[in-house]
Amino acid sequence: MRPFVYKKVTTVEGAVNSIRGDARFLGGGTNLVDLMKTGTEQPSELVDISRVPLMNIEEQRNGGLRIGATVRNSALANHPVVRQRYPVLAQALLSGASPQIRNMATVGGNLLQRTRCYYFYDPSYVECNKRTPGSGCAALQGQNRMHVILGGSESCIATHPSDMAVAMMALDAVVRVQSASGEHAIPLMKFYRLPGTTPHIETELKRDEMIVGIDLPPVVGRHSHYLKVRDRNSYAFALVSVAAVMDVEAGNKIREARIALGGVAPRPWRIPEAEKALAGQTADEAAFKNAADILLKDAKGQRHNGFKVELARRSIVRALTIASTPRGGQ
Amino acid sequence: MEDETKSPLDDLTRRAFLATTVAASAVPLVAQGTAPAHTVACTLTVNQVPHQLKLDPRLTLLDLLRERLGLTGTKKGCDHGQCGACTVIVNGERINSCLALAVSHDGEAITTIEGLANGDALHPVQEAFLTHDGFQCGFCTPGQICSAVSVLKEARRGMPSAVTADLAATGPITLTKAEVRERMSGNLCRCGAYTNIVAAIMASTGGDIA
Numbered sequence: 001m002r003p004f005v006y007k008k009v010t011t012v013e014g015a016v017n018s019i020r021g022d023a024r025f026l027g028g029g030t031n032l033v034d035l036m037k038t039g040t041e042q043p044s045e046l047v048d049i050s051r052v053p054l055m056n057i058e059e060q061r062n063g064g065l066r067i068g069a070t071v072r073n074s075a076l077a078n079h080p081v082v083r084q085r086y087p088v089l090a091q092a093l094l095s096g097a098s099p100q101i102r103n104m105a106t107v108g109g110n111l112l113q114r115t116r117c118y119y120f121y122d123p124s125y126v127e128c129n130k131r132t133p134g135s136g137c138a139a140l141q142g143q144n145r146m147h148v149i150l151g152g153s154e155s156c157i158a159t160h161p162s163d164m165a166v167a168m169m170a171l172d173a174v175v176r177v178q179s180a181s182g183e184h185a186i187p188l189m190k191f192y193r194l195p196g197t198t199p200h201i202e203t204e205l206k207r208d209e210m211i212v213g214i215d216l217p218p219v220v221g222r223h224s225h226y227l228k229v230r231d232r233n234s235y236a237f238a239l240v241s242v243a244a245v246m247d248v249e250a251g252n253k254i255r256e257a258r259i260a261l262g263g264v265a266p267r268p269w270r271i272p273e274a275e276k277a278l279a280g281q282t283a284d285e286a287a288f289k290n291a292a293d294i295l296l297k298d299a300k301g302q303r304h305n306g307f308k309v310e311l312a313r314r315s316i317v318r319a320l321t322i323a324s325t326p327r328g329g330q
Numbered sequence: 331m332e333d334e335t336k337s338p339l340d341d342l343t344r345r346a347f348l349a350t351t352v353a354a355s356a357v358p359l360v361a362q363g364t365a366p367a368h369t370v371a372c373t374l375t376v377n378q379v380p381h382q383l384k385l386d387p388r389l390t391l392l393d394l395l396r397e398r399l400g401l402t403g404t405k406k407g408c409d410h411g412q413c414g415a416c417t418v419i420v421n422g423e424r425i426n427s428c429l430a431l432a433v434s435h436d437g438e439a440i441t442t443i444e445g446l447a448n449g450d451a452l453h454p455v456q457e458a459f460l461t462h463d464g465f466q467c468g469f470c471t472p473g474q475i476c477s478a479v480s481v482l483k484e485a486r487r488g489m490p491s492a493v494t495a496d497l498a499a500t501g502p503i504t505l506t507k508a509e510v511r512e513r514m515s516g517n518l519c520r521c522g523a524y525t526n527i528v529a530a531i532m533a534s535t536g537g538d539i540a
Contacts, residue, residue, distance in 0.1 A: 003367040006387035006433055030429050033390070034410055044367075046387070048434055074423075078489045083497045094492040098516025099484070100477070101411055103423040104430065234492065234515035 001036050008048040012212055016180045018047045019208050025049045027070065027109030030101050035114065039123045040131055050106065054212055057081070063218035069108030069176075069211045073164065074099065076107055086216060088224035088243050092167035095228045098235050108211035111165055111175065111191070112203065115158035115266075116237055118143065129155045130199040144302035146237065149309055151265035156199030157302060159263055160192065161237050166262035167226055168214065169270050170243035176213040177205060183212065192267030199266075220256045221247025225323040228262075229315050238263035240312045242319035246283070252324075254278045254287070259295060259320070264312055271295050283324040285317060292316040372436040376401065377445030385433050392416045392427035395442060403443035403472045407518070414517035417473035418442050424480035426516075443472035446479065455479050455534050464530035466521030474517045478531045481505070481513045485535075505535045 009015045015025065023045035026032060035041035054068035057079050065081060076082055077093035097105065105113075119125045119138040127136035139147055139157050147157040165188070173188040191203055205211065223246040230236040241262035247255040257278040261269040274294035281287040292313045299309045366386035373382050376399060385394065392409075395401045395418070407415030409428045416428040419441040446453035455478050458464070465471040485503040493512045494503060503509065510531045511524075519527065 001388045003364055004387060005367045006370055006431075008434070008436070026431070026434065028429075029431060029434065030411060030426070033429050033431060037409070046431075048431075050434055074489070080500060083490065083500075087497050090490065090497050091492070094490060094494075098411075098414065098426075099480070099491075099513060100414060100417055100424050100426045100516045101429075104425045234512050 002042045004043055005045040012178055015047055015049045015210050016178055023047055027106035028104035030105045031113040038121055065216040067107055067214045069213050071107045073102040073105045085219055088226045088245055089167040091226035092163040096163035110162055116161050117158035133200050145304040147302050149264050149299045149301050150269055151194050153195045155197050156195035160267050166241055166260045166268040167243040169260035169268035170245045170258040171216050174215040175211055177209045178212045179209040195266050221245055223248050223323045225319050227315055227319040240315045242315050244319040244323040246323050248283050248324050252283050254281050254283050288317040288320040370433045372433055375439045387433050389432045390428055391430040391432045394432040401442050401444050405469055405472055415470050415473040417476045419476055424477055458530040458534045462526045462530035464527040466523050470519045474527055477517045
């Protein structure tokens, strides 16, 4: 591992005033430390924000929830308000990683974790536009079973690995960001960039900005479900995941729906047209299949993952079916 | 009378022998020929013993325990957070020590497999692993046991898992085999001793685990 300067800070002000050059913030370290071991990440300085007191989860007057950036994934999954009012988020968190990693990983770090594309992780492969801009993409012609079916480019076909972010996307989360010049908010819908020709730039977050928290608005509906489909039943990344949140009226009519997909794109994937098509419809298989078709209209498999398109279609229908039952998948 | 044919090595334990022969090559992986940018003064309390240390920021908690403090019970399996062999308990929570920078845990209390027993009296979960033969080669066992001790506490605290039927319900969780399997999924066993590991943990659920 390349030598680096280590600085522990205990305030947000201390953090944003310390960040400079290629320095990186260290949260739980579950992804960053791992990438530093392989040499994929080589910061010359770490600013340790893991003990900055942003560990509160507070109910808001509008019925929403404010989550501090250094709250651990396990603490968020275990919070009574999350378990009762945002079960789709608790389900997503509990389906991610392992209990040990959830005890370490912060909420802010979860949003910023990087792809698990094998070629990005292993510097012995020279080609990776995300690691070394302009070097090419080894996954395009290599092993690409885990890769995207939506939103990729000729530069990069890596997926975003988070479960939490998929549920938060369906919940219309807002990311609160601070720098030395002040605080601002970025809706999660606009937080992640598609790779295009610059896959090394993954979010709208600037180098000197720090995530200080995430706001969840009040839930749109009591019906929700997080469905994760993977190669083994626990402790594996999603081949496909679906976060579904619905408000279903008496008479089985859908008032509102939110759908986000994981494991299929460079960011949690959400298409508002699919949700508009569900509004006012009867909650049945025909409506769900139509929504799935809209979500996947541009889906295209790589050499090894054509199966993901049909898997995603069926997973969307199944997640919406479970969510629309009276107990909403709970 | 002393046996004159006895080799000096006969008096050495396997662990001490390994320590002497490995010492020369036991350069922490962080170093790899490059000097640290600086060192950081830290105090970490391991198994109730405080250690004042000057640490290379690159040193993981796992390498600190094994290479600097001689606590080789905690194992290095994958060194990437995928196998759980390095599981230790920090401030009451289980973590992967291979993904933790030691400097980041300044001032914290760490419990390793060496800290679970009370003198010669094994921890009840250690006893249960012996009774139920919850291992074969034993390499993953320290991590399995540190994880299992945490599983029992987490269930008692009411922490849900991905297979908990009713997330909204509060209060202690009853550990079924399905719950134990899900909660132990961060600990791999290449020998495949899972059936007996689950049995050992199920047998521990009734006891009063400190």
